[in-house]
Amino acid sequence: KAGVTQTPRYLIKTRGQQVTLSCSPISGHRSVSWYQQTPGQGLQFLFEYFSETQRNKGNFPGRFSGRQFSNSRSEMNVSTLELGDSALYLCASNLGGATQETQYFGPGTRLLVL
Amino acid sequence: GENVEQHPSTLSVQEGDSAVIKCTYSDSASNYFPWYKQELGKGPQLIIDIRSNVGEKKDQRIAVTLNKTAKHFSLHITETQPEDSAVYFCAADPTGNQFYFGTGTSLTVIP
Numbered sequence: 001k002a003g004v005t006q007t008p009r010y011l012i013k014t015r016g017q018q019v020t021l022s023c024s025p026i027s028g029h030r031s032v033s034w035y036q037q038t039p040g041q042g043l044q045f046l047f048e049y050f051s052e053t054q055r056n057k058g059n060f061p062g063r064f065s066g067r068q069f070s071n072s073r074s075e076m077n078v079s080t081l082e083l084g085d086s087a088l089y090l091c092a093s094n095l096g097g098a099t100q101e102t103q104y105f106g107p108g109t110r111l112l113v114l
Numbered sequence: 115g116e117n118v119e120q121h122p123s124t125l126s127v128q129e130g131d132s133a134v135i136k137c138t139y140s141d142s143a144s145n146y147f148p149w150y151k152q153e154l155g156k157g158p159q160l161i162i163d164i165r166s167n168v169g170e171k172k173d174q175r176i177a178v179t180l181n182k183t184a185k186h187f188s189l190h191i192t193e194t195q196p197e198d199s200a201v202y203f204c205a206a207d208p209t210g211n212q213f214y215f216g217t218g219t220s221l222t223v224i225p
Binding site for chain 2: 004031033035042043044045048050055056058059090094096098099100101102103104105106107108
């Protein structure tokens with residue numbers, strides 16, 4: 001099976017712009033979670049989508065949003081970019097139907113905000 | 115919310131020696147504890163996990179122990195090899211699909 005794929009792999013944006021990142025989960029996986037990774041804050045949970053519905057949400061401002069499509073692919077959007085949004089954005093997927101379930105991560109999208 | 119602490123932040127060992135990384139968590143509802151390895155330029159890769167009904171799990175050179183009473187779990191890597199060099203993260207999951215990660219341990223195995 002192909003792993004989790006994320007596009008694009010690298011992005012450079014300027015402050016005030018918005019950005020959309022895409023994630024394709026492993027085939028058959030219905031849950032997609034997004035994480036932000038920075039040197040200062042580490043890996044932080046953004047949100048999780050399951051069957052096109054946001055099921056869990058982390059402690060991030062409303063500028064961070066996401067959605068999931070019927071084929072389980074997910075996008076996250078960051079509006080009004082700030083310098084502090086520079087980070088590696090990781091998506092992870094799993095079947096989503098049970099607790100104590102492994103999450104499989106993609107390679108990430110590295111976003112640089114200038 | 116859950117708070118996961120991880121120690122040490124950096125660890126250097128000689129090839130062939132053992133490495134131990136320790137994590138503590140705060141939320142007694144956490145019942146799933148995965149460990150991930152992240153190499154430069156890559157996403158985290160699961161190396162081993164443990165569920166709350168088990169005290170220890172082993173997979174070849176890697177083992178994880180869990181003490182639910184004390185709320186701590188540890189990763190043990192034996193017979194370390196240079197390819198074990200990477201950043202290791204522990205995580206705890208109290209609610210299902212919302213992982214709280216430790217701050218990472220940068221492991222260097224010296225040939």
